[in-house]
Amino acid sequence: MFIPSIIFRAALVFLLSMCGAIALAAERQIVISADSAQVNQRTQHIVYSGNVVIKREDFELQAQRVEYTQNDVRRVFKAYGEPVKVFWNSTVTTNLLNNARADYIEYAEGNPRVLDMTGNAYIEVDHDSLESETIHYNFDTELLKAKGGNKRRVRFVIMDQNGN
Numbered sequence: 001m002f003i004p005s006i007i008f009r010a011a012l013v014f015l016l017s018m019c020g021a022i023a024l025a026a027e028r029q030i031v032i033s034a035d036s037a038q039v040n041q042r043t044q045h046i047v048y049s050g051n052v053v054i055k056r057e058d059f060e061l062q063a064q065r066v067e068y069t070q071n072d073v074r075r076v077f078k079a080y081g082e083p084v085k086v087f088w089n090s091t092v093t094t095n096l097l098n099n100a101r102a103d104y105i106e107y108a109e110g111n112p113r114v115l116d117m118t119g120n121a122y123i124e125v126d127h128d129s130l131e132s133e134t135i136h137y138n139f140d141t142e143l144l145k146a147k148g149g150n151k152r153r154v155r156f157v158i159m160d161q162n163g164n
Contacts, residue, residue, distance in 0.1 A: 133152055
């Protein structure tokens with residue numbers, strides 16, 4: 001079905017670009033700038049605050065606060081902003097994902113692997129888009145849940161196969 005493939009592709013890009021950014025640092029240069037940073041090596045918890053920008057050749061994330069936590073069984077990435085903005089450079093990457101935004105984005109890798117976007121959530125893939133108050137995607141069950149709120153309904157915009 002087409003709709004889950006939009007979210008799956010978007011979630012996959014989040015996995016590779018945002019959550020795996022620290023792990024992939026050896027493979028690609030990642031530049032993180034913020035007003036402040038706090039790294040606790042013992043607890044494996046990192047916090048960047050104030051005008052956070054994470055850039056890689058094919059990817060940019062803008063947020064007010066970014067947290068990354070890792071332990072033996074789980075990795076959690078959280079981004080806060082109003083909104084958090086994510087952009088992909090289509091001239092560098094072959095991903096169809098153009099951009100995404102939400103007031104809060106959380107990706108948790110472990111059991112289960114989930115992506116949550118809350119507050120004016122929006123994902124654009126190629127020419128298709130999904131917007132709602134919240135978007136929840138479980139990678140393991142491939143279950144997408146989108147919920148409206150604040151007088152906003154869930155809205156899918158899907159182009160036909162001819163791009164019309």
